[in-house]
Amino acid sequence: MDGTWSRDDIAASVRRAGGRMTAAKRGIADVLAATGTDLSADEITQRVQAARPEISPSTVYRVLDEFEELGIVVHAHLGHGATVYHLTGVxxxxxxxxxxxxxxxxxxxxxxxxxxxxxxxxxxxxxxxxxxxxxxxxxxxxxxxxxxxxxxxxxxxx
Ligand SMILES: [Zn+2]
Ligand SMILES: [Zn+2]
Ligand SMILES: [Zn+2]
Structure with a gap:
């Protein structure tokens, strides 16, 4: 995958791996696709919860793990700050x-x-x-x- 992921690309990748596109995954895919920069899990949770307050931080972590296994996101450690996530690509x-x-x-x-x-x-x-x-x-x-x-x-x- 090079360039940017759309929400549809993310959904296709999840389904190819035999996964289901849940509301949480759709919400997180929307946040990631709309943001070009590094986001911490907390920031992702806040943005997802703006539209879907029922999605818990632990669900966000679980989905990020799954997306990472599928090669959709990567994480990085920025010094003493939080671990950040973003879509793979560039x-x-x-x-x-x-x-x-x-x-x-x-x-x-x-x-x-x-x-x-x-x-x-x-x-x-x-x-x-x-x-x-x-x-x-x-x-x-x-x-x-x-x-x-x-x-x-x-x-x-x-
Ligand atoms: Zn990065
Ligand atoms: Zn690491
Ligand atoms: Zn400085």
């Missing part, structure tokens, strides 16, 4: 600021060289997506990002 990695916890998606090609060297020299296969690379973002470093306001208030850690 390969990317994550960086997370240890001061303000802001995370960004970065193109997977950034890791090409590291991946090659890790494999060649250590026989180690890098998973670019699973865990975010920690550091300090431009604003916490006090450096002006291209296009960002110069005097953006420094955010405090946690």
């Amino acid at each position: 390969p990317h990695g994550h960086v997370v600021c240890t001061a303000c916890a802001t995370s960004s998606e970065v193109p997977a090609e950034l890791f090409d060289r590291m991946e090659g060297e890790l494999l060649e020299r250590f026989g180690f296969a890098l998973d670019r997506h699973h865990v975010a690379i920690a550091g300090l973002c431009a604003s916490c470093r006090g450096v002006r990002e291209p296009g960002a306001p110069a005097d953006r208030a420094r955010q405090r850690a946690h």
Whole structure:
């Protein structure tokens, strides 16, 4: 699967695997398909519950597990923050600021060289997506990002 998943793609994938498209799965598929970014299970639960308040957080976790087994979603760990989920598709990695916890998606090609060297020299296969690379973002470093306001208030850690 490359590019974006629609709710129908998700339903087709669930049915191909012999699963049933329940109301919870439809609701979660809608939330995921409507959101292009990383969402924590809590955020997914809140958005799903806006339309279907009867869907419990444990149901959301169960559905996310099933979607992950089917290759529909992947999860990533962003530093000390919550685990996030999003639809599979565009390969990317994550960086997370240890001061303000802001995370960004970065193109997977950034890791090409590291991946090659890790494999060649250590026989180690890098998973670019699973865990975010920690550091300090431009604003916490006090450096002006291209296009960002110069005097953006420094955010405090946690
Ligand atoms: Zn991601
Ligand atoms: Zn994990
Ligand atoms: Zn920061």
